[in-house]
Amino acid sequence: MTGLLGPAEIRELAARLGVTPTKKLGQNFVHDPNTVRRIVTTAGLTPDDVALEVGPGLGSLTLALLPVAAHVHAVELDPALAAALPETAERFAGPDAARLTVHPADALRVTAAELADPAPTALVANLPYNVAVPVVLHLLAELPTLRHGLVMVQKEVADRLVAGPGSKVYGIPSVKLAWYARSRAAGKVPPNVFWPVPNVDSGLVAFTRREPPRADVPREAVFAVVDAAFAQRRKTLRAALAGWAGGADRAAAALTAAGVDPGARGESLTVEQFAAIAASAPAASAAAQ
Numbered sequence: 019m020t021g022l023l024g025p026a027e028i029r030e031l032a033a034r035l036g037v038t039p040t041k042k043l044g045q046n047f048v049h050d051p052n053t054v055r056r057i058v059t060t061a062g063l064t065p066d067d068v069a070l071e072v073g074p075g076l077g078s079l080t081l082a083l084l085p086v087a088a089h090v091h092a093v094e095l096d097p098a099l100a101a102a103l104p105e106t107a108e109r110f111a112g113p114d115a116a117r118l119t120v121h122p123a124d125a126l127r128v129t130a131a132e133l134a135d136p137a138p139t140a141l142v143a144n145l146p147y148n149v150a151v152p153v154v155l156h157l158l159a160e161l162p163t164l165r166h167g168l169v170m171v172q173k174e175v176a177d178r179l180v181a182g183p184g185s186k187v188y189g190i191p192s193v194k195l196a197w198y199a200r201s202r203a204a205g206k207v208p209p210n211v212f213w214p215v216p217n218v219d220s221g222l223v224a225f226t227r228r229e230p231p232r233a234d235v236p237r238e239a240v241f242a243v244v245d246a247a248f249a250q251r252r253k254t255l256r257a258a259l260a261g262w263a264g265g266a267d268r269a270a271a272a273l274t275a276a277g278v279d280p281g282a283r284g285e286s287l288t289v290e291q292f293a294a295i296a297a298s299a300p301a302a303s304a305a306a307q
Contacts, residue, residue, distance in 0.1 A: 021076045021110035022051035028213055031076045039214055040236040045096075047075045048144055048212035054082040060204050060222060061142045061168035063087050068288050070138035070164070072125040072153055073146050075099055077106040083142060091133050091290075093121045125153045130160050141167030150175050151191045158198040158227075159237070159256040166199075166226045170207060176221025177203070188285050189251070193244045196289040199236060232293040239296040240289075247284030247292070255287075255295075258278035264301070274296045 023031070028049040032038070039045035048054055056078060063069060069087040074080045074094050083090045084107065100122035112259035121132060125231065126149060130137070130247035141164055145153055150171040158164060171179070174187075180201045181188040195201055198265060204222035209215045230237065246262040255278065256270045263269035270280040276294035287295075 021112070022054060022081050023049060023051040023076065023110070024051060025213070026129045027110075028076055028078070031102070035076075035098055037076070037096075037098060045073075045075060045146065046144075046212040046214060046216050046274075048078040048211055051078075052084075053211045054079045054206060056205075057142065057144075057168060057170060057222065058082045058086060060224065061140060062166070063140055063142070067127055067140045068136045068138045070133065070141045070143070070157070070161070072141070072157075074103055074120075075240065077103050077110070077247075079142070079144055080107060080118065081110050083146040084117055086272050087117065087140070089119065089136050089140055090116050090240065091121060092117050093123050093125045093128055093133075095122075095124050097122055125149070126156055128157075128160070130162075130166050137161070137163040139163055139165050141169060142175050143167075144170045147172045147175070151179070154179075155194055155198075158195075164227060166224070168222060168224045170206060170222055172216075173206060173219040173221040176223045179223050183286055183288050184206040185285070190244055190248050193287075193289050194241060194290060195225065197230055197240065197293075230293075231290045232297060235293055235297040239299070240293045243292050243296045244284075247287070254281045255285060258284065259295070 028047055039047060063086050065088060068085050068089045069083045071080055071090060071092045074092040079092060080092055092103060096297060097294040100120050105122050107118045138161055141157055154169060165290045178187045178189060178191045179195050180203050204223050204224040243262060247258050250258045255273055256266050260266040261271035261274055272295055273280045275298035277293055
């Protein structure tokens, strides 16, 4: 793996492009080759994997992905960075640059059709802090071909994504990611490998796609229960789900039918239990009749 970007190359590229990292776009560029090598190694890509990178920026991680993946899709919102990335790849990656497709697009709106040739199998990205969770969830929903991934996010967000029931940081991101995949913490990244230096640590989250916990209930129905349960997380589920169910008694009926204590709170439930509650909604309606 050669031709990676260090601090000097990052500064030179940024100066040539007139790029100043912006907090609005959540831009923090990695300038440490060892960090991108570590990310690619931990991602466990095979030569058949098609990598999807979000927010490639100046190309640090892109250059590390090109030699090991069959193809790399890079989705970049900043027009100047998107336009410059192919040239950077040619300059530093040589023939491997032919494996790169750059998409000047918003990762929150990109579709499977736009990324279809070839379809991505692995998400490997240094995600902008301000949109990390919605980007991961959107891509998992939109791209059923994604089998696994490794993302670098703010350490606090990483902790939330991999948290299990009963944890103080277990919440909506934890449950929704668990619907799609099994996840684990894959290490911490210090601030000094970035330019500009953020005031927080970053964390790596690895995930592997799995079948949804239940096939008989739509994802949207389950996520509606999750959203309602954590909107008022200090309340019991009987109270927190009253709006969702159409009343506290209906909520209690749905919870009982799902085998969940109406006095429990959302942070104690698994994704399977949330799915059972969503599936029991008819029981809530029947109880009111």
